Amino acid sequence: MNVICLEDEAFYSLVEEVVERIKEKHKISQDKWVSTERAMELLNIKSKTTLQNLRDTGAIVFTQPQKKIILYDYDSIMEYLKQHSKNTF
Template identity: 50%
Template sequence: MEGENKLFMISEDNLLQFLEFFISRFEAQSGKEKEEIWVDTETAKKLLSIKSDTTLFKLRSEGKIEYSQPSRKVILYKRESILRYIEDNSYKTF
């Protein structure tokens, strides 16, 4: 029959799986990939449009961008703090 509403049951786990699938598919189609919270040195330099490790070290040591050092040779930078630094240093034109 047309116009008849149908009722069906779904488990909570299945519903959550479906929602995760739907959201990831939607983000992929809309070009919004999940952005990583922490980025490596090269990505941080790319976001900041700099080439110098020294400049990155200076920003890090002055506390202008957040970082984490999970091991001696690995330094990760918080993407949000880099974007905030860029925004804080932007100027409005007249």
């Protein structure tokens, strides 16, 4: 059996490249879960309290894999924006 050793930077670079190739192969353009900062950017809000209210009311789907890490469902954010969009005259 052969053992291959990589430095941290090279390993993580390789992992990122593999993930990108998998996304390309399966035509995935967006991650399923986004960070708090990305969710706020998508919703164009500045307040974490507003984001928390959207979570508390069930307006957007989220997961909390660890105590201080909250991730938001990209599709539910897009659905929320679609539900609150207005048609022009």
